[in-house]
Amino acid sequence: MPEGHSVHRIARQFALHFVGQSVTASSPQGRFAAGAAQISGMRMTDARAVGKQMFLEFDERLWLRVHLGMYGAWDFAGDITADATTASANGRMGQTNQRGTVVGAESGAAPVSPAPASAAPASPAAGQNGENEDSLHSIGAPRRTRLRMSESEKLGMPLETFPPEPIGAVRVRLRTEGAVADLRGPTACEVLHPEEVQAVIAKLGPDPLLDDAGDGEDRFVTAVRKKQTPIGLILMDQAVVSGIGNVYRAELLFRARLNPHTPGKLVTDDLARALWKDWSYLLELGVRTGQMMTMDDLDDEGYTRALANRDDRHWVYHRAGKPCRVCGTDIVMELAAARKLYYCPHCQA
Incomplete structure (x- = not known):
């Protein structure tokens, strides 16, 4: 099951490439057709994660709530950034833009007291990415590619056309002129009003x-x-x-x-x-x-x-x-x- 860091990273991908854009929503699988129709054509105005849950805000104060659960994943495609965390933190892109697909998050000595974030070693240089889990710390030159974001982030096959055909049972597809996000296998996917969103968040630690x-x-x-x-x-x-x-x-x-x-x-x-x-x-x-x-x-x-x-x-x-x-x-x-x-x-x- 994706843990908190994964959902925050996915929310930042939306913040960088979807917020402020008009979004066309559809449900290739068909199970979310009514919900997709409610938000299709609206502008996404916010993207935020609370623990393991993500909330995407649209015009007219509608929110899309997503809980990935055990098997959920987001696939991104188009003019995307492989690592949006730096962009969200300080306004700069963390990596070069990729015309491709991002596919969903998974994901000695005694322990020491928590160290400041700056104490962690720097990200490895190009060529030192984690092959076992397709680590994304140094993507290199722009290229068409696929990337899944869920519990782990995995590069996939190169992307030849945009937008790509939906793969598998896509519950909802969100599309702008330059990017696509496909959601598969979530535990929860629903359109909520602000008071309903607050009721969900109020139950969370x-x-x-x-x-x-x-x-x-x-x-x-x-x-x-x-x-x-x-x-x-x-x-x-x-x-x-x-x-x-x-x-x-x-x-x-x-x-x-x-x-x-x-x-x-x-x-x-x-x-x-x-x-x-x-x-x-x-x-x-x-x-x-x-x-x-x-x-x-x-x-x-x-x-x-x-x-x-x-x-x-x-x-x-x-x-x-x-x-x-x-x-x-x-x-x-x-x-x-x-x-x-x-x-x-x-x-x-």
């Missing part, structure tokens, strides 16, 4: 990229410390904190040396605040790099290797039966609310 840092931290800490529920489940509760999924849950708990079975009530105030600050750091880093990078203090070679291979990127996630990078104890995997939970029984005792 704070998002570090949207909420005031102090207010968001206080809301999170208060919610955690009044629950008897294990912290390993609390972090996945989108009503407590927005955007955390299976990967970030496991990694945040390991970095904090916190047993996932610890009731929220027993998590100290200081530790709860440290979890929030670490989530803020990892989320910003994920949006900036396009990867769920959760290991700190990597040298240039280790950082490049981590970008190329998920197995070199995490402390415990997806490492069941493998030795802990810190103590050597085998990493444990168990099911928690039908989701796989990874942790070190020694470091997180």
Whole structure:
């Protein structure tokens, strides 16, 4: 399931290439024909992510709400930017424009306290992209290509014509003169009015990229410390904190040396605040790099290797039966609310 950093990156792609443009909406699959007709021909006026949910605003105060769920993905095509994060952050394009298709997001030493974003190594130079996951850190010269944005971002086959024919069961296609976005496999896709959007957002926990840092931290800490529920489940509760999924849950708990079975009530105030600050750091880093990078203090070679291979990127996630990078104890995997939970029984005792 796409986690918070992926949805923020997708929203920024829309902000850069669709907001301010008149949009033609259709439903090649047919399941969203009525909703597409409501917004077709309108101008997109805003694009924002809240945790794992995305909201696209159109004229007449209509919003398209999308939750990618387990299998959803956005495919972009046309005059697009391979990495829109820098453009959204400071008004400059993060990479050269690509006349192509962007296809949807997936996606040692003891952990250290969250470092400032500037402490992360620079993106690798051209030719050092992660081949295993088609990392997009240095695209090079403009070319016609395909790119999917969901949990991971993957380059595909070159694009010969524009707009491309829809591939698979496309729930909704949004098209401007220069770009196309195709949505496939979402859990939710609906047109809402402002009051309905507010009702959805009101049920969500704070998002570090949207909420005031102090207010968001206080809301999170208060919610955690009044629950008897294990912290390993609390972090996945989108009503407590927005955007955390299976990967970030496991990694945040390991970095904090916190047993996932610890009731929220027993998590100290200081530790709860440290979890929030670490989530803020990892989320910003994920949006900036396009990867769920959760290991700190990597040298240039280790950082490049981590970008190329998920197995070199995490402390415990997806490492069941493998030795802990810190103590050597085998990493444990168990099911928690039908989701796989990874942790070190020694470091997180």
